[in-house]
Amino acid sequence: MNSFSVRSFIPPLTRRCMPLRVTRPYAIQAAGAPTLEIFSHQHKWMQKERAAADTETSRKVDYLRDEIASRLCERLLDINRYFPNVLDLGANACNLARMLTLPSEDSPNAGPRYKRVGKITSVDSSETLLYRDADLLFNKEIEITREVLSTSELLPYEANTFDAVLSSLSLHWINDLPSVLAQVNNILKPDSPFIGVMMGGDSLYELRTSLQLAELDRRGGVSTHTSPLADVRDVGGLLQRAGFSLLTVDVDDIVVEFPDTFSLMKDLQAMGESNAVIAREKGAIRRDVLLAAESIYRELHGNDDGTLPATFRLIYMIGWKHSPDQAKPLERGTGMFSIKDFLEKGQKDTEDK
Amino acid sequence: MPGRTRPIDKFATAVAKCSKEGKAYGQCITADYNNVYKDKCLTEFLKLKECYLAAYKKW
Numbered sequence: 001m002n003s004f005s006v007r008s009f010i011p012p013l014t015r016r017c018m019p020l021r022v023t024r025p026y027a028i029q030a031a032g033a034p035t036l037e038i039f040s041h042q043h044k045w046m047q048k049e050r051a052a053a054d055t056e057t058s059r060k061v062d063y064l065r066d067e068i069a070s071r072l073c074e075r076l077l078d079i080n081r082y083f084p085n086v087l088d089l090g091a092n093a094c095n096l097a098r099m100l101t102l103p104s105e106d107s108p109n110a111g112p113r114y115k116r117v118g119k120i121t122s123v124d125s126s127e128t129l130l131y132r133d134a135d136l137l138f139n140k141e142i143e144i145t146r147e148v149l150s151t152s153e154l155l156p157y158e159a160n161t162f163d164a165v166l167s168s169l170s171l172h173w174i175n176d177l178p179s180v181l182a183q184v185n186n187i188l189k190p191d192s193p194f195i196g197v198m199m200g201g202d203s204l205y206e207l208r209t210s211l212q213l214a215e216l217d218r219r220g221g222v223s224t225h226t227s228p229l230a231d232v233r234d235v236g237g238l239l240q241r242a243g244f245s246l247l248t249v250d251v252d253d254i255v256v257e258f259p260d261t262f263s264l265m266k267d268l269q270a271m272g273e274s275n276a277v278i279a280r281e282k283g284a285i286r287r288d289v290l291l292a293a294e295s296i297y298r299e300l301h302g303n304d305d306g307t308l309p310a311t312f313r314l315i316y317m318i319g320w321k322h323s324p325d326q327a328k329p330l331e332r333g334t335g336m337f338s339i340k341d342f343l344e345k346g347q348k349d350t351e352d353k
Numbered sequence: 354m355p356g357r358t359r360p361i362d363k364f365a366t367a368v369a370k371c372s373k374e375g376k377a378y379g380q381c382i383t384a385d386y387n388n389v390y391k392d393k394c395l396t397e398f399l400k401l402k403e404c405y406l407a408a409y410k411k412w
Binding site for chain 2: 213214216217218219220260262263265266287288290291292294295296298299300
């Protein structure tokens with residue numbers, strides 16, 4: 001009797017990715033306590049793969065990542081310098097690379113932004129999402145290399161490799177942020193910037209509070225539906241702990257209006273940004289809770305025109321790797337003119353016009 | 354997926370038809386949202402759910 005095995009037709013359940021490189025270029029000091037594992041990497045990976053498998057929907061919800069990547073590019077171009085070798089850490093669908101091929105919003109006639117960037121290496125743990133736009137036109141305009149990482153918490157690069165490290169909207173899924181930032185600091189060349197942006201603080205507080213109220217009323221308790229996020233104060237400390245100098249941290253709120261909570265949740269899912277907290281309640285949210293949350297969201301936060309606002313709070317961080325010949329902040333009291341006079345003068349000029 | 358309505362879309366359409374009941378429930382909760390306990394607004398919620406179930410079946 002011939003036996004026919006279907007096993008070869010079943011796709012593997014485990015992830016396909018580069019094996020971890022054997023070399024360990026940098027040893028990171030273990031923290032005193034074992035790292036708390038908050039987010040499930042396997043689950044996050046699966047969500048991103050699933051989301052990217054539906055290419056059309058996945059491209060439709062790129063509005064947030066594109067906008068933020070564009071703002072991040074502006075911050076990179078504020079630095080008057082040429083970057084031959086750039087790493088895009090946690091690239092999602094290579095939104096940063098695509099935004100670099102577009103002209104700057106401030107000067108639309110100045111040509112694309114990538115002129116000051118040589119080679120960009122985009123890394124992410126999700127293969128499908130990373131290669132989603134690999135056949136689009138922008139790939140020919142910019143020198144881009146894609147690499148799939150087996151884990152987003154271990155960067156397999158030699159020390160002093162990159163002239164800049166960028167990261168757009170992926171740091172908020174990392175468990176051990178101090179370690180990753182220390183590795184970033186290590187792979188940067190001396191006097192090179194790390195520019196990152198992550199979700200933080202009060203992101204999606206409307207959704208968080210409505211779900212909490214709905215669960216309290218319907219089920220008498222609260223479970224985790226949104227991630228714990230870093231605050232602005234934490235980010236400064238984190239960068240400093242990782243050894244960066246000349247820190248800049250700033251906050252930007254983007255409010256997106258949705259017709260109802262379901263569109264918001266659907267968009268988050270299509271971005272691959274669904275809940276991946278390990279301690280979450282497994283399984284779908286109950287319909288009773290969803291029904292209640294929709295009404296509470298509308299009543300508590302809704303706009304007069306019937307739309308529901310959703311706030312995304314973005315924390316931008318810039319840190320420079322230390323180098324002895326780096327520009328240093330001037331000593332206290334050496335300022336030659338008052339900022340107040342300068343700003344007031346600028347205000348007067350605009351008034352005169 | 355094309356040609357297939359996701360359950361959440363059906364759910365959303367049905368909920369949208371019950372804005373009056375939804376508003377009553379929302380107002381009941383947000384009237385004092387620092388002091389919410391289980392089944393605080395049970396009557397309002399049951400009205401909302403009844404309306405939603407009827408809309409869901411009709412669709």
